[in-house]
Every structure is written in structure tokens, then in C-alpha cells.
Amino acid sequence: MSEETKIEAAETPVVAGNDETPVQAAATEAPATEAAEAPAKKAAVKKAPKAKKGAAGSTPAAAPAPISISLDDTIEPIKIVKAKGSKGVIQGVAHVQASFNNTIVSITDLRGGVIGWSSAGKCGFKGSRKSTAYAAQMVAQDACRQAMGHGLKEVEVRVKGPGAGRESAVRAMQAIGLDVSMIRDVTPIPHNGCRPPKQRRV
Incomplete structure (x- = not known):
């Protein structure tokens, strides 16, 4: 080399x-x-398995606050349809008859002519449900809808009877939009008149 x-x-x-x-x-x-x-x-790209609902590692959702619902909250805005042959009644009288078995509401003009009425049976309630406060609310709403079709805006309420729908009917009228000018209790009081019904043996 x-x-x-x-x-x-x-x-x-x-x-x-x-x-x-x-x-x-x-x-x-x-x-x-x-x-x-x-x-x-x-191995790094593989997705981690989804955590099951209610797992120990998951943060528990906060419990919702209790909601209080009154009778006035269940009243929906009603559509007022002008009645045929409307009388143009602005002021009227609402007669609420609340017994232990039923609730009847009649709305009249100042002369006594009926412009709207309703009862628990007319609104579809049967049996023991007719005497409930909710039934009285629906009855008052139905009667006011008919009366407001004649132009009613102000009403004087006259309550008769010891039923459970006394206050509910009046509150329903106020919630619908009628101006309640006066509330009178016209429940008849006997001065040792007719003999009352016998007491129940429960």
C-alpha cells in the first residue's frame, strides 16, 4: 500500500x-x-373513561331552594271576549255563595241582572272536590271572564256561607284584574229560627 x-x-x-x-x-x-x-x-391519546353519575369524585349539585306556590300563582291571564249584546256594565256586584258542599258565584249589574255566573259543577269538579278552595278559584275566574265580556271593571263582593272558597274566590277576582271596591259578609244569622241539622256521628 x-x-x-x-x-x-x-x-x-x-x-x-x-x-x-x-x-x-x-x-x-x-x-x-x-x-x-x-x-x-x-396510550396517551386514549380518552379517559367518563365518570359515572353520582360518583364519589364528582361534585354534588346544590339542592334547589323550596318553592312556595300560592293559589294566586296558578291563575293564568284570561282572554276577554266581548259578549254578544254587551250591556256595557262598568260596575257590578259579585255574589259568592260558599257552602260546605259547593261554591257558586253570580255577578250582576247594579239592578240585579245577571251578567255572569259559574259553579264548581259547571267547571268540571265532582264530589268532594267541589268544596275545595281551588274549585272556588276556578269558579270565580270563569264568572269574571263572562262579566268582563260585558265591560265590567269594578265589583262589590258579597260573601255568603261558611265554605272554604270564601277567600279564594275574592283573591281570584283581584288577581284577574277587577277592582274590588267593597267586601261584605251577608251570611244569614238565625235568631233561633229553623232547627239546624243533627250533628254527625263520626
């Missing part, structure tokens, strides 16, 4: 058992590294 050939052989590094050049070795190591990292990436 000549001296030039010896110098070139000394400058070129030789790897035992591998005939690849440094560039080829680096290119071979890159795919091997990517192949090793691929399973790790797939």
Missing part, C-alpha cells in the same frame, strides 16, 4: 460488525425510535 492509501484508511472510522456509514446509521435509528414512541402516544 502506498502512503496516501494508508492516510485515507486511518481517517475513515470503521465500526466493527457494521458496514453502514454514519448517515445511514442515523437514518436507521430514527424509525426505530419512532416505532418505540408510537405505543406510548396511542
Whole structure:
């Protein structure tokens, strides 16, 4: 061998058992590294399982505040339809008869002519439901709708009887939009008149 050939052989590094050049070795190591990292990436990409409802780790939702619903909250705005042959009555009298078994509401003009009436049976209540406060509310709403079709705006309420629908009927009239100018109790009081019914044996 000549001296030039010896110098070139000394400058070129030789790897035992591998005939690849440094560039080829680096290119071979890159795919091997990517192949090793691929399973790790797939494991990281997998989504965590969704937490079940009511799990211990989940934050419990705050309990809703108790809601108090009164009878006035159940009154929906009614659509007033002008009655045929409307009398143009602005002021009137509402007669509420509340007994232990039923509630009847009649609305008249100042002369006594009926312009609207309703009862628990007319509103679809049957049996013991006819004497409830809710039935009285619906009865008053129905009677006021008929009377307001004649132009009624102000009403004087006259309540008769000891039934449960006394106050509910009056509150329903106020909630609908009628101006209640006066509330009178006209329950008849006997001065030792007729014999009352016998007491129940429960």
C-alpha cells in the first residue's frame, strides 16, 4: 500500500460488525425510535373513561331552594271576549255563595241582572272536590271572564256561607284584574229560627 492509501484508511472510522456509514446509521435509528414512541402516544391519546353519575369524585349539585306556590300563582291571564249584546256594565256586584258542599258565584249589574255566573259543577269538579278552595278559584275566574265580556271593571263582593272558597274566590277576582271596591259578609244569622241539622256521628 502506498502512503496516501494508508492516510485515507486511518481517517475513515470503521465500526466493527457494521458496514453502514454514519448517515445511514442515523437514518436507521430514527424509525426505530419512532416505532418505540408510537405505543406510548396511542396510550396517551386514549380518552379517559367518563365518570359515572353520582360518583364519589364528582361534585354534588346544590339542592334547589323550596318553592312556595300560592293559589294566586296558578291563575293564568284570561282572554276577554266581548259578549254578544254587551250591556256595557262598568260596575257590578259579585255574589259568592260558599257552602260546605259547593261554591257558586253570580255577578250582576247594579239592578240585579245577571251578567255572569259559574259553579264548581259547571267547571268540571265532582264530589268532594267541589268544596275545595281551588274549585272556588276556578269558579270565580270563569264568572269574571263572562262579566268582563260585558265591560265590567269594578265589583262589590258579597260573601255568603261558611265554605272554604270564601277567600279564594275574592283573591281570584283581584288577581284577574277587577277592582274590588267593597267586601261584605251577608251570611244569614238565625235568631233561633229553623232547627239546624243533627250533628254527625263520626
